[in-house]
Amino acid sequence: MRIPDLRRWATCQSFGSFYFVLRVQGDLDDARGALQAGEYGTLAIAARKTIVSCLSTRGFTFETPERVIPSVRSSGNFDGFQGIDEQSIADALGLANLALDVSDQGSAESYFRRLEAYVDETEKMLGLEEPLPRLRTRSGNFGIVRLARTWDPLMSSLQLPTAFPSEWGDV
């Protein structure tokens, strides 16, 4: 496989992986919890968050050259839509809005399956060699440490920042 721009490829693979594991998986779990509790308003909020996180992750695929590593997500002007084409954004936000029409457990379950499929498709778009670890499982924390140990040496040698959460310290 030829890599035309190693720095950008490494950034996309590393940040995309961490973003998916740390954000998307947690947001989808929130949606699942809301579904099981029959809280449809909370489901709508979690679905919106899941989809916006998925778009941010999709921005880290190699095909979206406009994406730059965000300095700080909490700044309020971090643009998770950057580099993604208008139709893909419209489809994604349209899926988020469908959650507002959920009215009973049947429609909630059917909606959740679509949301899950969108999340699975997002992970596949990263083009990784193996599935990402699931953070909220017994082995999840080890999985994320493995992920850091895989990507950090390459990122460091390219003088790029780690995608590993800084508050967790060195691994």
Next chain:
Amino acid sequence: MRRISEEERAAYLRKFLEPHGVATHQLLEDVEPVYGPILLVMATGSVPAGFGNPTSDLDLIVVVDCKKLANVPLVSYKGALRVDVEYRALPRLEADIERITSSAWPDRPSMGLTEHLRYQRALRSVTRFAWGVPLQREKKGYKVLERLSGDWLPQRAAASYLAEAQRMRLIARWLVERKPLLAAQRYCDALILEIESRSAARGMFFEGPKWVFQKLKMFQDTAGESMLWEALRLPVRASECSPYFGRMESILDSVISSAALPSGLEMQLTYLPQVQIRQVGKRVLVSLWDSRAHWLPEGVSLPPVESELPVWRGKMSDAPPSHVLDLLADGMLYVGLAQTDVGS
């Protein structure tokens, strides 16, 4: 104001643990004094707040009598129940409480990103802690808990969430032309934060934007629920945004009174990390990560990055000039709030 009592929070915890076949005291089995003497163990998070659902984790905060600790979350399992355990050094918790006790955000005449993040982290730490159920407490730990009683904390949280709501609203306004879809998201976030503020003022100060519907139900706030459903129906294309902006301005006008905001607030835009400024011939180039870049218009200059001076400052009703908005929309500037009525 109705603050849910410790007994009610303990009842939520027991109800959550019951299907897992776990008794409250069993949660202490996975807590060990490896970092020093344990002063306090609190069960906290969404479960004692009454929002727990079948996929919720349970959070334990263990306060330890030691100077400093790395913030590494540890995980244990009791059957299918996941327990996240966080050990926290007493001085760190006391420093967080001191910061929140002394003033509401923003509390300084110059507040950049670092100060903002520090305050928000301290507020989150203290509100989560105060909303917990003590499982084990020593005398020194009990004193920490005593500081968190009374109405001051809900009021402090409400004021901070409201200031953050206004910050999001201004970011939305400033992005309307350049990033309409992002502006729409920020308008929605502004309302969610206002609901957080409203709920805190009523006594529910546990931070959790994802629980805002349940908070509104708790207070039988049907008008708030209608507003939130409307705000969540976000435009999906830039061309559809304009009517949404009008509706959101009107909704936010009805819930955020300028009188409720403290006087002396000022917006300050500062550089985000990894922004660089270079003189190239007669012109100035501003870049992020040496990747994305903007030429400034001829004759325009900005303060050097290392000066830490704001790129722009103004009142809530002011708007930054066009070249500053370009940098803001491209993720190069932090939008901060500062309080000019206090000394430095």
